Amino acid sequence: MSYYLPKSVLITVFAILCIPALAYGTFQSFYPMEPDAVYTKHDQLKIEWQKFSAGENFTEYLAKERYFDEDALTADILVLRNFKEPQRLFYQHARVSYSSVITRETVNCRNRTVTIQDLMMFSKPLTKGELVNDLYDLNWDTSEAQPGTMNYLKVTSFCRFAS
Secondary structure, eight states: OOOOOOHHHHHHHHHHHHHHHHHHHHHHHHSOOOOSEEEEEETTEEEEEEEEEEOSSEEEEEESOOEEETTTTEEEEEEEEEEEEEEEEEETTEEEEEEEEEEEEEEETTTTEEEEEEEEEESSGGGOSOEEEEEOSOOOOOOOOOTTSHHHHHHHHHHOOOO
16 A cells, blocks of 8 residues: 655645754854854864854954963963954055954963964954955054953963962
């Protein structure tokens, strides 16, 4: 004995089974999920990022590989900052639009400062898209990390003291 199902029943069942996937996709387009781990590839360089912190405007990830100099009490880290909305600024009389940034930072435990050494801006989230701007050997003023800031969180995380 063979059973015959009309095409309309099969289409209806298929449509009902697709509703959760469509709902999830729609929700993710309005409120994208921030994964705990991200993997990026730049030519031959593959980097694994671990979620460090999240704010209203961005999520920060730290590269798994870090260098800590125990004599100088400094840590060199790579930071990926993924913005929720594209950022726009004027740099050297040109308008720059970017969605993610990779910075090479130095955390100084003696001075309790975080210094940005290099900066690379990408056109799309999670360092996808084109390299918009790369700034090397920056000489930005550094000051002591203040409580409640992202730099203070980095200092306390890498230097292992809370006050």
